[in-house]
Amino acid sequence: MVIRPVEPGETSAAAEVHRLAFGSDVEADLAFALMRDDAFVPALSFAAEDGGKLLGHVLFTRVWLERDDGKPGFPPPLLAPLAVVPESQREGVGTSLVEAAIALARESGEIAVFVFGDPAFYGRFGFVGAAESGVRAPHPVQPEWGWQVLELEPGLLGPSGALKVAPPLDSPEMWRE
Numbered sequence: 565m566v567i568r569p570v571e572p573g574e575t576s577a578a579a580e581v582h583r584l585a586f587g588s589d590v591e592a593d594l595a596f597a598l599m600r601d602d603a604f605v606p607a608l609s610f611a612a613e614d615g616g617k618l619l620g621h622v623l624f625t626r627v628w629l630e631r632d633d634g635k636p637g638f639p640p641p642l643l644a645p646l647a648v649v650p651e652s653q654r655e656g657v658g659t660s661l662v663e664a665a666i667a668l669a670r671e672s673g674e675i676a677v678f679v680f681g682d683p684a685f686y687g688r689f690g691f692v693g694a695a696e697s698g699v700r701a702p703h704p705v706q707p708e709w710g711w712q713v714l715e716l717e718p719g720l721l722g723p724s725g726a727l728k729v730a731p732p733l734d735s736p737e738m739w740r741e
C-alpha cells in the first residue's frame with residue numbers, strides 16, 4: 565500500500581471510496597463537490613492505494629477565520645471527510661492517511677488543523693477539543709466534543725472567531741452527527 569496525493573483524474577474514484585465507506589451518497593457527493601471547490605487542498609488530500617485500487621482517502625479544504633474583532637484571520641485546513649473502504653478498515657489505513665497529512669501540514673507551516681469527528685479516533689493524533697481555542701465551527705456542532713483542533717504551532721491560535729467554510733460544507737446538517 566502506498567500513501568500518495570490524489571491525482572486530478574481520480575475525483576470519481578476518490579468519491580467512490582467515501583460512498584463505500586459510509587454506505588451512502590451523501591459523503592460521496594460532498595467529497596466530489598469539495599474536490600471541485602476552490603478551497604480544495606490537493607497537496608494534503610492523500611489516497612491509500614494498493615495495486616491501482618484506492619482503499620482510503622482523506623480530504624482537506626481551506627477554511628477562513630472570521631475574527632470577532634473584525635481583523636483578518638488565518639486560513640487553516642479542515643479535515644473532512646475521511647474514509648476507508650469496508651474491507652480495509654481497522655488495518656491502519658485511516659491512521660496512515662491522517663498521519664501523512666498532519667506531517668505535511670506541519671512541514672508546510674500550517675499553524676493548526678481542524679476536524680469534526682470522534683475524539684476516540686482523532687485523539688491519537690493529538691487533536692483536542694477546539695472550544696478553548698476560541699475558534700468556532702460555522703454552525704452549531706452536535707455533539708460539541710466532536711469539534712477538535714490540532715495545534716501545529718502552539719500559541720498561534722486565537723483571537724476568537726468563526727470559521728467560514730466552502731459552500732458544500734456550509735449547511736447546519738453537516739455539523740450534526
Ligand SMILES: CC(C)(COP(=O)(O)OP(=O)(O)OC[C@H]1O[C@@H](n2cnc3c(N)ncnc32)[C@H](O)[C@@H]1OP(=O)(O)O)[C@@H](O)C(=O)NCCC(=O)NCCS
Nearest residue numbers: 585586645646647648653654655656657658659682684685
Ligand atoms: C473511521 C475510519 C476512517 C478509520 O479508518 P481505519 O483505517 O478503519 O482506522 P485504523 O485502522 O487506522 O484505526 C483503527 C482504530 O480506529 C478506531 N476506529 C475505527 N473507526 C472508528 C470510529 N468510527 N470511531 C472511533 N474509532 C474508530 C479503531 O477502534 C481502532 O482503534 P485501535 O487502534 O485502538 O484498535 C474508517 O473506519 C471508515 O472509513 N469508517 C466509515 C466512515 C467514517 O465513519 N468516517 C469517519 C471519519 S469522517
